[in-house]
Amino acid sequence: MPMLNIANDFSKTPAGRSANLHGEHSGETFRDEKLWPMLQQAMKSNSKLTVTLDGTAGYPASFLDEAFGGMIRKGYCNRDQIQEHLEIQAVSPSYEVYRKLVIRYIEEAASCQ
């Protein structure tokens, strides 16, 4: 089962929305360089990608929205595909609030489609 740990595989300080404006730690960079390629692989192999939120300094809302909600808004995939092939994991209770936010942003993006 493919795993993606944001703190280890991307950045311990994720922040910002747009790659142009907000730099290499942004949600857009994470989505296009890490999340979407791995999710594509998981969809091809019909497996489930587990994204672990633990270990970072936090998650600004704009990062989470762009990274996860942005996949639906950009037309990369739909809500059903995400539900089928993506699992958001928060081991520590401190990150549980971010897991709920990710789910909420995916739902909001899907409802706007």
Place this chain on the structure above:
Amino acid sequence: MASGVHFGNSFKPGRHRSLNQSLGLTFHREDEHGNQLFLLHHWSDKIGWNFSMRKRSSREVRLLLFRSRKKICHRQRQRKKRQANAEYLQDQQKLKEMQYTETVSKWGLPRKVTLTLGANQIEAAGIPLKPPENFSLEQNSAEVIQFLEKFRTRTYREQRSLAPKSIIGRRKWIDVYIDFTQIKEISTAAALVLAAEFYRARYASRIGAPNSTSRPPGLVDFDQWQSETVQALSQLGFLELLDVNLNARNMLDANDSNRNIQQFMTGNQLNPKDVENLKDGLSKLTTGLETAGGVKFGIYDGLCEAMTNTIDHAYQFPEDLQLPYLQGQWWMTGSVNANGSEIDVVFFDQGVSIPCHLPKTKREYVEKLFRSQAANDAKMIKAAMEERRSSTNESNRGRGLVQIQNLIDHAQAGRLRILSRSGEYIYQKGEGKEGENVRSRTLKGDIGGTLIHWSLNVKSG
């Protein structure tokens, strides 16, 4: 000897204005050749009263008359000239007095001061700008904001330089300096806003602002500053903006202070590493951040969102920024009180402000026409916080301000205060029964950007 009109001792030139009388000229008789003879009395200035009585020919008399008239005209001209000169000098004196009175009433009286530049202390003179004694945006916001407005007016609109100028043959001159000796108390937020103003004044030359200078302003009468002011500003890193050698004054031990302020950070890009550094700095001063885990994450999220908003929106409409600005620039700092139970985190930008960049509804446009800008500002900030409204008009935007507010919910108790242009928004969470409290109000001035201030109460172990 021909007899003629007798002039007695009573005759004085000043009393007899008539030409004939003043010349002592009277027609007398004709001689054997038919020439008219005149009796002429005249006097000499050098000798005094001196009556010369002899007959003169009409030609001689005409010549004398001509010379006398010429002399009189010359004297009259001289007298008028002297009067005009005296009037001119009086007017000039009055003008100078008026200008002086106007200058003093406008700028204040110049003062002799001691200027600290680097490690050197030199004599200088300058015009002080007096800040309020209680330089706190929490306790004395009206006076502090008015002072900041005055400072910006002096520096940019009236183009008074903070940096000392060299005047040949005289002591150094400073157009305007802040009289820090007046300040008895200074809050973290007010100190950060002041530091941002000095930062802009110092680095405005980079963006070609008029009258800007890359020279440091220097410290004025540093020896007379209150110890609390020195501690707060040196901890904040304010003195480094002025190129001051801290050894210039025997620094007091920072541990004596009733709070510890982190050195301010600034930048024009989203830099989450800076936020981490600030958070780590605060963690070293209190265990409260570790015990309230949500606060630690909340500070990171809130500050990153504030930075993102600054970069995306704050300097979006340069036409609304009437003063020189550093594109995307933000400043932030934090402080912890002595027992580690109170944390202040402050973020500031000099952008167009939330009320300016937030899109208005039709109703708000109409209200703007009938209400003052200031009254509208408070309402607009509240709308931005409550309705998740964004200048992009995209449904997924506007989450940042909500997350900025969420930080307070992670703390035991706390207060979020946003000052933007002339509006103030407060979100307060008390302990126990007090519950949440949201209010907004209009300020008596413009803060000059957007200030976000989180005051958090945490349990320190």
